[in-house]
Amino acid sequence: xxxxxxxxxxxxxxxxxxxxxxxxxxxxxxxxxxxxxxxxxxxxxxxxxxxxxxxxxxxxxxxxxxxxxxxxxxxxxxxxxxxxxxxxxxxxxxxxxxxxxxxxxxxxxxxxxxxxxxxxxxxxx
Numbered sequence: 001x002x003x004x005x006x007x008x009x010x011x012x013x014x015x016x017x018x019x020x021x022x023x024x025x026x027x028x029x030x031x032x033x034x035x036x037x038x039x040x041x042x043x044x045x046x047x048x049x050x051x052x053x054x055x056x057x058x059x060x061x062x063x064x065x066x067x068x069x070x071x072x073x074x075x076x077x078x079x080x081x082x083x084x085x086x087x088x089x090x091x092x093x094x095x096x097x098x099x100x101x102x103x104x105x106x107x108x109x110x111x112x113x114x115x116x117x118x119x120x121x122x123x124x125x
Contacts, residue, residue, distance in 0.1 A: 044088050049073060050081050058110050061103035
């Protein structure tokens with residue numbers, strides 16, 4: 001939850017001298033904990049391979065061999081990225097026979113990636 005604070009509470013009298021933006025209004029900013037959590041998510045989706053894996057998993061759960069074939073990346077590399085995303089709570093795995101099937105852990109990641117995609121498309125056009 002963002003922190004709300006009045007600007008005058010943040011800027012000391014000494015810093016306020018000559019400051020043009022020191023209106024007395026309420027601003028919101030992230031807590032240190034929120035910054036760390038958001039940074040983890042953004043770091044995960046900023047990697048092109050991870051972003052592609054997430055996009056594929058948005059369609060349906062997949063095994064490493066399918067993700068490897070679609071991305072044209074080695075299965076070891078795909079497994080490494082899936083492991084990192086599992087640690088972050090982005091993907092989950094379950095076993096069917098000898099296969100590990102990966103899916104998105106949290107549906108909110110779909111909204112994040114969709115928003116990034118739509119925003120990115122509009123910025124590029």
